[in-house]
Amino acid sequence: MRQHAGSVRSFNRFYTKQIGLLRKGYLDSAFSLAEVRVLYELGRKKHPIAVDIAKELDLDAGYLSRLLAKFEKRGLISRKASGTDARQSHLSLTKRGRQAFAPLEVKTQRQVTAMLNRLSASDQQRLVDAMHTIEALLGAEPQPERPYTLRCHKPGDMGWVVHRHGALYAAEYGWDESFEALTAEIVAKFIQNFDPKRERCWIAEQDGTNLGCVFLVKKSDRVAKLRLLLLEPAARGLGLGKRLVDECIGFAREVGYRKMTLWTQSNLHAARHIYASAGFRLVKKWPVKQFGHEMLSETWDLKL
Numbered sequence: 111m112r113q114h115a116g117s118v119r120s121f122n123r124f125y126t127k128q129i130g131l132l133r134k135g136y137l138d139s140a141f142s143l144a145e146v147r148v149l150y151e152l153g154r155k156k157h158p159i160a161v162d163i164a165k166e167l168d169l170d171a172g173y174l175s176r177l178l179a180k181f182e183k184r185g186l187i188s189r190k191a192s193g194t195d196a197r198q199s200h201l202s203l204t205k206r207g208r209q210a211f212a213p214l215e216v217k218t219q220r221q222v223t224a225m226l227n228r229l230s231a232s233d234q235q236r237l238v239d240a241m242h243t244i245e246a247l248l249g250a251e252p253q254p255e256r257p258y259t260l261r262c263h264k265p266g267d268m269g270w271v272v273h274r275h276g277a278l279y280a281a282e283y284g285w286d287e288s289f290e291a292l293t294a295e296i297v298a299k300f301i302q303n304f305d306p307k308r309e310r311c312w313i314a315e316q317d318g319t320n321l322g323c324v325f326l327v328k329k330s331d332r333v334a335k336l337r338l339l340l341l342e343p344a345a346r347g348l349g350l351g352k353r354l355v356d357e358c359i360g361f362a363r364e365v366g367y368r369k370m371t372l373w374t375q376s377n378l379h380a381a382r383h384i385y386a387s388a389g390f391r392l393v394k395k396w397p398v399k400q401f402g403h404e405m406l407s408e409t410w411d412l413k414l
Contacts, residue, residue: 148177151163359412376408
C-alpha cells in the first residue's frame, strides 16, 4: 500500500506540472484553477444555483460564496431570485463573464490538443482508456446515458475487433501479441465459414464509435460457442456486457441450440461475473502457460 500511495503521489506531481496547475494563474490568466472551474460550471449549466456548483466541485460553501461575490463585483456574473425558493438565486455569466471565460476555453482546448498531438493515434487511445479507468475506479459520477445500438458486423469491424483485443488485454493484463494472433485466427475463421442462420457477431455502437462486441459461433448442431466478448473501458458499468451476452443466449435458443459453452481465464473477473449472472456454470479448469503468463483456463456451460 505504501508503494502504491507513492506511485499515486508521483503521478499527481507529474500531471499537475503537465497541465500547469502550479502556476500563479491558470493558463497564465488572472484566475486561479478554482475560479476557472466555477466559471466553467456557470458557462455550461443553465442558471445553476450555488448549492449545485458546490456539490459538483466539492467546494466549501463559504469559499464558493466569496468567489461568487468577487465575480459579481467584477461584473462577471448575475443573479436572479428563484421562483420556488427565495433563499436561492439562479446564477449566470454576464456578457463580460463570457468574454473573460472564452479565451480560457480556447487555451485549454489548444493545450490538450498539443499534448495529444505528441502521441500516435494508438497511444492517444491508450491514454484516454487509462483516464476512463481512473475515473471508473475512483468513483466518478456516471455520465448521462446516450443511446447505443447493437448491429451485425460490417467490413472493417473484424480489424477493430483484433486491434482492440490486442491493445486492451496488453494494457490491462499484460498479455503478449500471441493473444492478438489468436483473436485474428478466430475472426478469420468466423468470416470464412460464416453461417448467417446459426452464427452472429454483435457490435455495440454509439455515435458511430464501436463500444464492444461478442460472437456466437457454431461448435456442433446442438452446441454454440460464445467468443470474444469485449467492452471498451468507457462503456463499462452500463450493463452493455450483460446485454451482449443476453443477445447471444436469445439467438442461440431461437435457432435451436441446446447448449452454449465458452472459454475464459480465471482472472477475467468482470466477464466471469456476467457469465455467472446469465446462468453459465464453471465445468472445467486447468493450468496453462499462454499469452506470456501462467494462468488458469476455464470452460463454462449453459443449458438452453
